[in-house]
Amino acid sequence: MCPKGDSNSYTARRSPLKRVRLPIPPFGHLRNLKKLFYLNNHYTPICIVMTKERLSRFIPDISEKLSDDGDLIKILDHLGGVLPKSLYNVQTIGMSENAHPIKAIILGSGNYKVSILSGSHSDEPVGYETCLVFLKILLSHEQFKGWLSQFTFVILPDINPDGRLKNELWRKVWPDWKAYVKHAFREPPGRDLEFGYPDMRLENKLLSQFYKKHAPFHLHLNLHGMGFSEGGLLLIDRRHISKTKRLQEQFINAVLERSLPLHDHDRKGEKGFTYIGPGLTTTPESEPMREFFKSQNDLETAAIFHETSMAYISGLGGEPLCLVTELPLFLLTHAAYKHQPGQPYLYKSLRQKLPDIKARLMQNKPVEELLDGLQIQPIPLKTAVEIQLDILQFALEYVTMNG
Numbered sequence: 001m002c003p004k005g006d007s008n009s010y011t012a013r014r015s016p017l018k019r020v021r022l023p024i025p026p027f028g029h030l031r032n033l034k035k036l037f038y039l040n041n042h043y044t045p046i047c048i049v050m051t052k053e054r055l056s057r058f059i060p061d062i063s064e065k066l067s068d069d070g071d072l073i074k075i076l077d078h079l080g081g082v083l084p085k086s087l088y089n090v091q092t093i094g095m096s097e098n099a100h101p102i103k104a105i106i107l108g109s110g111n112y113k114v115s116i117l118s119g120s121h122s123d124e125p126v127g128y129e130t131c132l133v134f135l136k137i138l139l140s141h142e143q144f145k146g147w148l149s150q151f152t153f154v155i156l157p158d159i160n161p162d163g164r165l166k167n168e169l170w171r172k173v174w175p176d177w178k179a180y181v182k183h184a185f186r187e188p189p190g191r192d193l194e195f196g197y198p199d200m201r202l203e204n205k206l207l208s209q210f211y212k213k214h215a216p217f218h219l220h221l222n223l224h225g226m227g228f229s230e231g232g233l234l235l236i237d238r239r240h241i242s243k244t245k246r247l248q249e250q251f252i253n254a255v256l257e258r259s260l261p262l263h264d265h266d267r268k269g270e271k272g273f274t275y276i277g278p279g280l281t282t283t284p285e286s287e288p289m290r291e292f293f294k295s296q297n298d299l300e301t302a303a304i305f306h307e308t309s310m311a312y313i314s315g316l317g318g319e320p321l322c323l324v325t326e327l328p329l330f331l332l333t334h335a336a337y338k339h340q341p342g343q344p345y346l347y348k349s350l351r352q353k354l355p356d357i358k359a360r361l362m363q364n365k366p367v368e369e370l371l372d373g374l375q376i377q378p379i380p381l382k383t384a385v386e387i388q389l390d391i392l393q394f395a396l397e398y399v400t401m402n403g
């Protein structure tokens with residue numbers, strides 16, 4: 001089932017999952033890691049967001065169990081005992097359509113304003129975990145408390161509690177990919193919060209009003225994810241492509257050093273996704289999305305794409321760096337796979353087969369024949385959170401140097 005040919009790849013030797021073939025990273029950084037710290041003459045040793053103090057190394061032991069509201073409330077209850085009132089504010093910005101509270105946590109008093117948003121797509125659980133772990137680390141490790149005088153973090157750990165609750169069936173048995181395929185719920189266009197700003201849904205209206213009060217931002221980190229893919233992927237808003245070379249290398253290194261591949265997908269501009277390199281592409285934009293569906297004569301779908309959170313927050317001023325994390329819940333590998341640059345064959349192949357796979361699983365029938373040797377393995381939750389925290393830290397470093 002796999003295409004033969006180009007073997008533009010090398011072998012990861014310490015894979016916790018399986019020996020896999022990885023695309024060559026674009027900047028050759030593996031040959032000389034030390035250079036990473038001095039690229040573009042941007043590195044300054046007095047910056048407090050230093051790589052040697054990697055946030056991700058302070059992650060407490062986390063189980064594979066996905067967190068819930070109770071876990072967040074426990075952390076928030078702890079805030080008052082650790083921080084002075086001047087450094088935090090927890091608020092409910094409003095209630096979701098099904099009357100669940102949407103919480104915002106504002107931490108710190110620094111000049112650099114940082115938005116961290118999670119839960120736009122209800123079947124992408126890692127961002128919520130990352131927000132919780134980030135709060136825990138900030139509250140329990142002195143070496144990061146200085147960040148609270150440098151940054152103001154505006155954190156929305158879950159903007160879509162209604163959607164999260166609709167995904168309980170597979171979340172409870174995480175990480176079972178078959179349960180995910182059978183029970184994952186995701187909002188269709190027209191209900192998709194990411195494309196609903198400023199006022200498509202009640203949640204969008206609440207967020208838009210809230211962001212207006214706290215803008216402008218220097219950074220908008222939008223924590224997303226994918227069900228299945230061939231590795232790590234980071235989306236960067238097109239205004240910042242050329243200025244973020246160092247961050248791009250840092251991201252690639254963060255993925256590869258955990259022996260994970262990069263998701264390498266050149267969509268040739270489809271739906272506005274501009275390819276930057278393996279593991280890197282631009283953030284989605286509503287106008288090209290609308291154009292894409294218009295070109296398919298699907299005017300109805302075209303009409304329901306509103307602004308993204310990236311466009312909305314950017315429109316509030318400050319030219320924030322907008323990043324979207326896209327790590328898979330389940331990594332796709334195949335013993336005979338020869339990756340071709342820009343072509344995620346395993347990913348595309350699985351997407352085509354998913355309706356049939358789901359139909360069979362719903363009838364409790366075996367699916368191995370359909371998979372044809374494709375391996376589907378969960379990425380450990382801790383690894384996914386580590387990479388998201390790394391991205392946050394690299395982005396903070398970026399804003400302190402460029403903000």
Ligand SMILES: [Zn+2]
Nearest residue numbers: 121124224225
């Ligand atoms: Zn998403």
